[in-house]
Amino acid sequence: MSRFADSRFAPGRSARLLVLVALAALPFAFAQVDERARTLLEGLQPASDMVVDTLDQVMVMTIDAMGEEGTVRTRTIIDYVGERAAIDTELAPGMSARIIIMDGQARMSMSGMMMPLPAVMAETFDGIFDRDTSDMLADGATATYDGVRSYGGLVEGQQVTVSGSTPFAGVEASEESRLLFDGDGNLLAIVVDSSEGEMLMVFDEPFRGNAVVGRSATMYWLRSDGPERFATMAFEDVRINEPIPEGTFD
Helix, strand or coil, rough: CCCHHHHHHCCHHHHHHHHHHHHHHHHCCCCCCCCCHHHHHHHCCCCCCCCEEEEEEEEEEEEEEEEEEEEEEEEEEEECCEEEEEEEEEECCCCCEEEEEEEEEEEEEECCCCCCCCCCHHHHHCCCCCCCCCCCCCCHHHEEEEEEEECCCCCEEEEEEECCCCCEEEEEECCCCEEEEECCCCCEEEEEEEECCEEEEEEEEEECCCCCCCCCCEEEEECCCCCEEEEEEEEEEEEEECCCCCCCCC
């Protein structure tokens, strides 16, 4: 195993990395009150005639660590109707993780060995089967329009701050997320706070429409001395409403 794998994926870091991968790969939800924020957020609502029953997508995340790069590959399969999910992640050569969620329970194995699912990861998967990712006023969550903001010279746009009790990309309800839009209402970037610091996710292509589908992006830590790129994620294969392979949830 490479030195990268030894350092980045040592026990104790693997769970945190899985949380990061899960946040990047899973759907997210919105809520708002402010009228200008409403206008921008409504552009992320799915088409009225689009119902996602199944989602099968592959994400490849390239992570910079200690001057080296490592690649993490994750396949996420979600059956929204049957409320089943399978998340398979290749962390490093010879190290993989599998999470199955069904019947209201979640189980996890690493390299074939069953192990408890860390509580922080279990919380990440709350709401995984919610197909309506645009509930504008869910549970009293709020959003405000902050005007034009810029981050690290990397992205500039109209900012909406979402806070309250609606999760966004796995962020806890007590935290807040900042969304940046271009002049046409396309989503440019997301800024969230985490235990590691302030994180900026800049999408490769600005988009409107259903946020349940993964979007390729570059991720940065916003440090006092400037932005630090730490990962890129690319969605190589996204399939919607196709049959789920037999044995997926075994």
